[in-house]
Amino acid sequence: MPSSINKTNFGEVKKPETINYRTFKPERDGLFCEAIFGPVKNWECQCGKYKRIKHKDQICDRCGVEVTESKVRRERMGYIELAAPVSHVWFFKGLPSRIGLFLDLSLRVLERIIYYESYLVLEVEGNLTLSVTDDESISKKKSSAEYLQVGQVLSEAEYIQWKTDYPTEFRAGMGADSIRELLEKIDLEEEEQDLRQQLAASSSKQKKKKLVKRLQLVTGFKKSGNRPEWMILEVIPVISPDLRPLVALDGGRFATSDLNDLYRRVINRNNRLKRLMELHAPEVIIRNEKRMLQEAVDALIDNGRHGRVVRGPGTRPLKSLSDMLKGKVGRFRQNLLGKRVDYSGRSVIVVGPELQLHQCGIPKEMAVELFKPFIIRKLQERNYAQTIKKAKTMTENMSPKVWEVLEEVIEGHPVLLNRAPTLHRLGIQAFEPQLVEGRAIRIHPLVCKAFNADFDGDQMAVHLPLSVEAQIEAKLLMMASRNVLKPAHGRPIAVPDLDIVLGCSFLTKTVPLSTNGHPIRSFRDQDEAIFAHEQGSLELHESVNLYFDKEKVLGENGDAKSLLCAKLFSDKRYAKLFADKKTEKLFKKAIDTGENVKNEIEDELKPALKVKKAKEKSLLCAKLFSDKKYVTLFAEVEEEAGKPILTTVGRIKFNQVVPDGLLFEDSETGRNLPFVNQEMHASELSDLVSRCFYEIGNRRTVGFLHELKELGFHYATISGISIGIQDMIIPKRKKEMLDEAWVDVSQIESDFQKGLMSGGERYNRVVDIWRGLISRIEDALFEELKKDGEVEGFNPVHIMANSGARSKREPIRQISGLRGLMAKPSGEIIEHPIESCFREGLSVLEYFISTHGARKGLADTAIKTASSGYLTRKLVDVAQDNMITVYDCGTLNGIIKNSGEDDDQELSERVMGRYPAEEVTDPDTGETIVGRDQI
Template identity: 50%
Template sequence: MQIEAALEPLRVDLEKASGSKKGAITKHLKRVQESLLSGTEVTGDDVELVASVDRKNLDRARDTGNGLLAAVLSAVDPDAEQAAVRELAYDLCLVEGTRKDDLDAVAQWALKVREMVADMDVRREDTREASVDAVRRLEQTWLLFRELEPKMIVGDEQIFRELKDRFGSPYGFGVYFQGGMGAEAIRDLLRALSLEEESLSLRDTIKTAKGQKQQRAIKRLKVVEAFIKSGNKPEWMILEAVPVIPPELRPMVQLDGGRFATSDLNDLYRRVINRNNRLKRLLDLGAPEIIVNNEKRMLQEAVDALFDNGRRGRAVTGPGNRPLKSLSDMLKGKQGRFRQNLLGKRVDYSGRSVIVAGPNLKLHQCGLPKLMALELFKPFIMSRLVERKAVQNIKAAKKMVESMIPEVWDVLEEVIAEHPVLLNRAPTLHRLGIQAFEPVLVEGKAIQVHPLVCHAFNADFDGDQMAVHLPLSAEAQAEARVLMLSANNILSPASGRPLATPTQDMVLGAYFLTYCEYDLDATTAADLTKKLKKNGLPRFRTEEDVEFAVEAEQMRYQDPIEYEWGDERLLTTPGRFIFNAEVERALSEATGGAAEDHPFLNETLTKRVLDQFIGDLVERYGPNTIAAALDVIKSLTFRFATRAGITISKNDIVIPDSKERILGEYEEEVSKSGREYDRGLMTEEERDERIVAIWTEATEVVANAMMANLSPTNPIYMMANSGARGSFNQIRQLAGMRGLMADPKGEIIARPIKANFMEGLTVLEYFISTHGARKGLADTALRTADSGYLTRRLVDVSQDVIIRDQPGKNPSDCGTKEYVDLALILDESPNKSVAGRVAALDIMKPIKDGKPGKVLVIAKGTEITMSGLRKLVEEFGEHAATATIPVRSVLKCRSEYGICRYCYGTFLATGGPAEIGDAVGIIAAQSIGEPGTQLTMRTFHTGGVAGADITHGLPRVVEIFEARNPKGAGTLTDVSGKIDIDDSERTIKVTVTPTAIDEKGELPDPKEFAFPRRTRLKVATGQLVESGDALNEGSLNPTDLLTLKGATSTELYLVGEVQNVYKSQGVEIHDKHIELIVRQMLKKVRVESAGDTKLLPGQLVDRVVLERENLRVKKEKGEQATFDPIILGITKASLATESFLSAASFQETTKVLTDASIEGKTDRLLGLKENVIIGKLIPAATGLRQYRQISIEPMEPLPVTFARPEAEAELLAALEEIGDGDGFDLDALGLPFDDELSADGSSDVA
């Protein structure tokens, strides 16, 4: 402030002055200000100005200041603030008697000197450190120079420069060493690499080394061999030019307002171009090396970002901090080129609309809205209008169609006749998600769907939508009609059971129609007459008589009657009789009278009975015949569901009177348990377990009392009992009690909800019940995503498994001698997994001791059907429970590509033998994945068992298929011997004492296994165990099982474990589907030593390929390769496929493509995905080459019949005009010919 004040008079002079004086003062002022700002010394006249004193006084101030300086600096702390220094100086000035005016100058002086001293100390320290660093760097450089070896990486750039300056030459520093930075250095190294020498060196290393070193050598050898085989050169991995993709793939579009939107790739390319040009300019200018290197580094980063943004360092971002999409991002992921554009495409000739029920449709029909049909079939209608000469050209035809005149609707009717359309409901989880139907034109805008196909589509009418697709070519229409028509797809591909079975209203109608309150099988007409106090039961001979009696209200559909069915006199009801008569009539029409001997179905029809009945029809008459019977059942049951008029009112919900008494009794038991706990007679855990058991029993007792209270004709009871809707569990919650609930952790809350919905819940009860509801919703969302991902992995691992022709005498048989033995009886019923397979050996009827006799039951190579299975159970009699049946299995198929017909057996979707070309891999994946959403997500806590959280449901299925080590896995013994168990306080010790000598002729040492105290063991003292047997409960690790027990045991264990999960949820899947996936998991082996084969150590290779290679070497008397069996999870197995297109479109796209380019891979296009990607027909079913190379020619010319008598004369006249008729074109005649066949099979000319 003092200085400012000193300058103030000068500024005043400046304002008054003019001319040269003003210029002099301005310069003066400027100089002083600069000096003050920069901290340089103020000299001469400037000093006088600053201090505002004359020179004499200034000198005196300086002398005083110098005198004071020592005192100030010695008295002040080095870190003191300016204010403190100023204060101290002021005190000293008073002591010395200095004038107050000079105080500021002295204080400034003191501070300046102190800063100069401190600055000198810092500079001295910096200089010392710099010299120490220089010496240290020299030492490091010298040490590094002494240890230099080829390919060594120098991490410190400064040391590298020092090294280059001291030990290199000015011309490429090649005196003592050569080194470089960036891609050029790597390229030079790769260029100098001799692949053949490297290969020999690595093979030696693999033979001699162990562990990690050997593994690394194996990996390197794989890459080196890939380069040698492909003819690629390693230095080609270093790019010298960046390829630029075509502009169509990185578009730029103009927006409103003159701005542009561009693809991210253009930004990434621009960065590369800018940096490249800048580097070029710097090189031309001869810029210093450090600047050039920095620019090269930036160019490298720009190229890295272009190829794979974000892989190295921070991702390059665009507006809004969004990472830019690089070339890799364009290919990978769900939105990438493979999955978005190549594996699935949008198609024209398609539409979508909401669906509604079409109860009047036939099974093979769907209702198509008129407007939708008009748009879909537009080109066909226009073409037909031109043919009819209704219009002159296509343009006029288009106008005519758009005007929707009556003639257009007539043509539409004509065009859609026998032209099937495809209906698809998303998500398409299995092959029955797309089916073909014959369209029927309907009013309105909703698509009508037959009620019986809803189960296959998993569709309901609460707003679901379906897409319609139009097959265009004759071949596509033929495929749709023969392979995809809904009437030909009645069976489930997963289990072979019928899917087109009645549900809901139809079940209720059937139940109402066939219900009878008496058990007619267990009674006689005489007993019933007594019971009903009648003179006798009504007796009928014809259907008309029965219907007339019911219509005349002489009896109800549910009353007992006597009826003469064939030679039998049956005790039945009018309803049951009408049902049987209608179904038999439909079957007779469909089979041409072959259904006359159909047995009479004389029981109340529930959902289960109906499913069984339709299953029996399929078995008896074949799946393609029963569509007519299903339509009759549908119409009949709908009619009677309407006639029944079943409704629900709250009076139908009857709460049992005994409920309060029952709950009181159990409440007393709970109190008793509480008192015992208080007295210390049981632990808290035991008390909780007891209370849960008490309330579970109470809930059951209340439910039974409620059921006893319901009348059999109660609408709610009828709905649940028939299987139409709801369950007794739901009725229990309505009229009994809700029972126990789980908390958010999944543990059961010990207090139940005693109320039911009829009575209403208290606030606390309602709150408790919300946990389960919320968990249910969260689980459903998670399950859907997880199940979809599982299906995708399953499809990928199995998509190339197709039934293929086999080399050898029999194209249907791979010739394997191996088979699997399946139990004939499973869970006290015939093992359905035996059905649908081919017998591997002659199956003989057993004699008394259970050994095979001489009576042949099923011959080798014969397909075992459901009736065959029943015959086996019958013939084996008492031995059936322990019998095993030798059958062919996909697990043992020797086919190199795909599998053979014999090993696969029945194609469950058709019920007949599998055909060459059936895509059984995809069917297997769909069959396992489709019910995935029904599985639970739960992990149960087993209540006090040491840490054994058993994984159930979908996570367990994923765990099995990914071959993971399960949580709480069971321990396998790796020695065979006798069990001895030692039970101590904290642990259980299980000792296995070997009983057999090993290869060396010695008895191995006993082996001990320790378990926590509360472990549940599977073995007992004195028991004999084999190597690979489990000692305690828990899922087994498949890798350990494979090592100890071999492939067959592991395969059967995995199949059984998956089946356990699905069976627990009531889902039926045939074993062969799971076996097919398991086969893919165990298909590969790891080469241990290559011998004289062309294989590499550590290489994963198909077992069949390795065995073929060993056979070749054996013939040449060379050393064969040895191998270890391995199990791959489905993700790894998918990536290990031979097809790089399939693997790249699955996961890890960039890795798969880079590996494929190094190896110079070729894709033989054997699977389905690779053919879809390149736009070829898939090599399955009708896409197989052997089916595509068929030309169809008539065996003999078809006779021509004329619909109009005059048509024949017109035709002859036309032929005479043309000539002798050789090779003429029918279209040239200008006659309206109809290509369709008439009823007698002859060609009909309209």
Template identity: 45%
Template sequence: IRNEKRMLQEAVDAVFDNGRHGRPVTGAGGRALKSLSDMLKGKTGRFRQNLLGKRVDYSGRSVIICGPDLKLWQCGLPKKMALVLFEPFIIRRLKERGAAHTVRSAKKLIERHDPMVWDVLDEVTQGKTVMLNRAPTLHRLSIQSFEPVLIEGEAIRLHPMVCTAFNADFDGDQMAVHVPLSVEAQLESRLLMLSSNSIFSPASGKSIMTPTQDVALGIYYLTSESHVDRMRRKNGFDMGPKQRLPLFSAADEVRLAFDDGAVKTHTRIGFRNPDFGRKTKFGDAENRVIETTVGRVFFNEVWPDTIGFVNRAVDKSFLGDLIWWCHFLSGHDVTVRLLDELKALGFAQATRAGVSIGLVDMIVPPEKSEIIAKAQDAVEAIRKQFRNGVITDGERHNKVVDLWGQTTEKVASIMYTAIEENHWNAKAGRETGKASRDPEINPVFMMVDSKARGSKQQIRQLAGMRGCMANPSGEIIETPIKSNFREGLTILEYFISTHGARKGLADTALKTADAGYLTRKLVDVAQDVIISEEDCYTANGISVEPILEGDKVVVPLRQRVLGRTSLNDIVDPATGEIVVAANQEIDEETCDRIERLDLQTVWIRSGLTCTSAHGMCAKCYGRDLATGRPVEIGSAVGIVAAQSIGEPGTQLTMRTFHIGGTASTALTSTDFVTGKAGVVRFSEDLRAVANPAGDMVVLNKNTTISVCDERGEVLEKFNPPIGSIIYRKDGDSVPVGFRLSAWDAYATPVLSESAGRVEFHDFVGGVTFDTETNQETGREQVTIIETQENLHPQIILRGGDGNALAYYSMPTGAIVMVKDGQAVAAGEQLAKTPRKETMTRDITGGLPRITELFEARHPKDAADIAKIEGYVEFGENEHGKRLLIIDDRNPDPKYRCVERHHIPMGKHIVVYKGDKVRKGQQLTEG
């Protein structure tokens, strides 16, 4: 009976969820049977197939092509499609006209393509809008509505500037058309979804209708100087007397001279300043005559007066800023008109420029071979260090990879200069300001500099060197690719390259699904966050500061506070004047002032601290980026946020595919060079000793060294890793560009705090440490290994009187650098833990990490974090774990706080006895 029961249970399990545990029950032919839960889940299940996604009547799909002559709010709809889509409307109209009496006869007329039908179709489509959608629909701009313009042919025509929003291109993409039927649907489609109403991205607030590709290139060509002028200006030559320039008073005169052939697009001219004496955003209000080029005069004709005369080369990103300012200063309608004029201008100029790429344009710098030879010698030196046993194999690998990374960068920057100078760099050109042969601007450089197509990375691969590649498991191969595509790869290099190319293709296929799933999870969580009230009157907020990577600003403060609401008054410390009052929006002008004040932190209202009962209040949210105005009550901000995070996820997976798998790693910094002059200040918890060479060596983690001005204001600061050598003392003054500190980026050292004699404790051969002889170097090295026994390898430092001065626990994987009983000086290295092998950083690793952050999972190797502020002490070991006590040493016993941490033995503790720790500081590695 028991067996029968079990079989029945298994059968029921299989009916509900086949294959949940053990092997799935299979039908004939080995195919797993479809259980009840399979019917529901996934893309083909009941929910997504039938309930959330149904087939829609009055819709069609077709291939898209470019429609350069369309207005921003129009799309070209093939007549055959329109005939089917608007069929019921046509039938009704035919009956009204009396051309047909029954539906059936009207249908016959339509099938016969009677001439009358086309007239009626024109009439019916007037004033209607249709919705266009391109799959995958990642954010709200993937569905927009347009007024249809009837065209011949089979393909839908799309305005070139809405391509970015749809992420569409014309290499065979298809799009779907839907017709909104009811009056309400028509209204909503026209008022909220018309393409000319969404000029800005709801994710970033930047213009998403910025011209790209040909248009951006055309406009850059139009506004750039001639190549000779540009190079002379760059190399500091005299540009010749201004009085000799042809002088024009109006754009029409310039046009006349240009049509007559008297001046060319890039001729330098004097032009009567239209902005003289009035304040504009980009104009010059000082001079009566400005020196400019013919092209720039034509370019400025399309812009409204509020912008002013833009007198500089305009690349794609600056064009985006211009569009933003135009919208801000002159309103929406002007901007929409402007976008179409820009499109026409850009296409026309790109055609006139006739840009093309030839092999000659990819200039390989002659210094390349010399740089590579130097790098080869340096690699040889690193190998030698390894053979002499100074560094471990892992360190050697990392150093070699880093070295080649720097070499690639060096070749790339020299090559980029060569391409920019483009035959200007013959000796004569540099000395006299006249070029060797009449040079033009390099088309490859023009494409990258205008940001129309291609990146420095791609040019580096064309004419520099390809650099290091990663193997399939993500480790970086030591031998770099020294050739570029212009010279051609050797057979070995070609095969190393194939890893990256395949990985790109596989990633694109696999990860796109993950990214879509991430968006779905985010939407599910955030869908009920809507703006429910104007203000929740909370007194709480968060502080924001610029995000730094090392000493480089990645996200400036401006980007983080723009459009948010200030929590309290922001005051100018010098004058005491209020820059922004509490609960006021921080706009562009305020941002400029905050930047000038050089404030490091600003307190703002945030959704995290909002106290609305449901959703969120408008003040805590701030500005609606899609409109540039404060957010309206009822906006579904949760879904906008979810889409804004999910949408780039899919793009990121595609990116590996475009770069072609060249390894991109974070180049590790090994020193800190001052960016500003000032006085060096150490934080009070910094502990350092002088090493035998007399320099200061940092012993503890999480400390700061800052450079301050006379008033004591911090100009810049950095956190030195353990083992950093500092070349100045506290209170010394340093100039700009001084190398203040240096450290080994490839290993974390354990250092002695004072002089003494080393004693090994719990060092048991084969149990807690291994002695291995390196085959290549023939030297012994002692490595700590993980053990299950109750043994905890430590190095005890004893003074002359035999008292223990300090205990150093050896983390697993550490390499011991001293012998038992050896005498050591202060600041000497006792052991070091090599850093893990450098892996490539790309989005494949990124997506799971993002998911992890959002789901707040527990990491597997978590660090212990200090729960209170206080001083570190060590107690007796309990239950085989080390006891670390943090005591805040409050003199009043009633308020004294003591926090006990039990730390497993193998973990490396990064704080020492007597250290002062801050709340939330790391106590162990992890």
């Protein structure tokens, strides 16, 4: 509302000057005028007549400045009274144009009116018609005569022709003033009714669409209490000077906000227009000046929206009011939604392989600033400083006492680490801080996946939970060691990756038996094999026969009674109790047949049993051996424990970090043993971590992850794996396979020329041939990579791809095999493949074809990132007012999940993390598996 601009503002800005460059004081009536915007110094007027707070709210009779706080210069606004009305560029140029919708004018026509190129008819007396003229440039209408109507647009030539015929019967004008006159005549009530009637009567879809847009605009204006003519500006508000500062630099120069330059252009042109109007200058000159004023206001509100961009020094576009508000660095997202909080810091992240999973490294300088209040309190408690000021000085000077206190303060006080964008819960996790040198934050390598972090310059923010409740919550819920699983699917997210996978894969590899030529050696236990390796008599990947301790196998099979029984049998004190031949026969009978011979065994043992404890244990042993279930188990383990397994020292070393209590099926023998006997790739390691979590608990899993990290890094270093150009071998049969494919393609082309198939069928079959060829070349490549080198399976490229440490098969195929089929930006596959690979080098045509997909990939990435971020902001905007106060609404409704619904996911995975609507029971036994409303 124009009147509200005058009411809320404190004075008119009449001059374009900012400050006096001699006195450095704001110029009166200028863009920094103290009389309008308030004093520069607290409680002091410009001339110095009134100083101090005792003159509060008094207006100086000399300089006209109110004596108040200088902070009002951030709040008070001024205004510029325009000599001619101008259109607001948002309402005129925005799509759809709001002014254009009201007047039913196209944007192009509206632009010609506002920028003084065409006339708009404002008043017409009677029915005026224009006779046909020979000049085609004046009128290109099909009819021989036309009626003049209000709202009609006339070119310069048409206007002159009408004026010649009817000098006083009509009135037309140019610019925003004419637009405003027509907008003032609009009655929103009548317009709404008229549009509704037209909408009801219309049958054209296109016309209805246009009418709906106009109706929405009219009802919106009506509900908000705004008038259409307010889209035309007569007064422009000038924002507070502290929001567009002018800063003095060294050397007597000044740095100023771009807005000051844009305001200066508006004021200069406005003052010049006023002067020309007072001098009654020719219409052409005034019209040109009005157009320039309109352009200056457009640039102030939204620079570049219309016409040429106004540029500052160095051809840099000036930042307008819209630029200050919109975008990532605008007022809303940067300053209002993205406020910085106290007790927080930010720095680049680097890897901290020496850390535990629940720890992070915080730079010492940052920690001092983060924990400053805690340090000051502790310094006073210890009497190192008597006052807060003294404690602050000690902190700022980094006194040795400060480091001593800091160590105590951070102990047990968790910090939160956040990496933007925070797309899921694990984007913010809690850690115990460890003081480190340097200026970079250190994080554990296994939390990188949860944060989606890497070490190519990523930054992370640190936040400090202050209250006891916040600290407890951080420790119990947000600590990284308590977030091993991803909430989305329940599988581990803190899993080995990259170097760790590479090290574990290298460690657990095995050399084929034929390559070393040595006989396979046997070892009684794991320690003996490791000792032989450390002495240098056994290679890391050499195959060995490993025997297992009978008691350990029994214990790992999870049967305490059988283990006790085995121990009794191996104990010399009780051996004589079972030495009797009759007893031995009975035991053998029990083992062989599984018959219950408990009474007979007890009778035989009674004479020999004199010691009470021996008697109890022996009787227990007898009972166990007479029980068919334990007899069978003991007999199986007794037999299996005596057999060795074929493994390597590397796998033995890997198993030393695997927690006790887990059984694994041996791939060769099918036996269940407490030993992982396979090559460990990324997927196998992830499965192992998952089993650990669900079978032995979170605490032991975290310990296992730490040991796994140490082991992986160590053997990744020992392996010395690096990639050279010679490791990327080209398949020997590549050319032959390509020639075969071209023969097949030629046959299809021939069949197509004969009319034996359609164009679509030809295209699909050609693409299928090339896809099949790509797959065969990929398989041949990896087969040759596997056999490459002195020892099979140790090609560095093959190890990396096969283990899942880095890269997939496809990029390696493009490097050493062929690039293959490319897609157009439309998504359609180009049927001619790129036959070369990067190792061989691409031809000009092949390189050009490959740029299609690369360009589209980059564009898609940028678009997806922007649109997903925008969706997040929209969701926050919609949901921020909602507060969940009721945990269970008591509904009985639910979602039915069927086992055959999704081929990609098993039912068990899809129901994990959900609450059953009804009790789930075992159909055979009737046992309750999970109750209603239990996760």
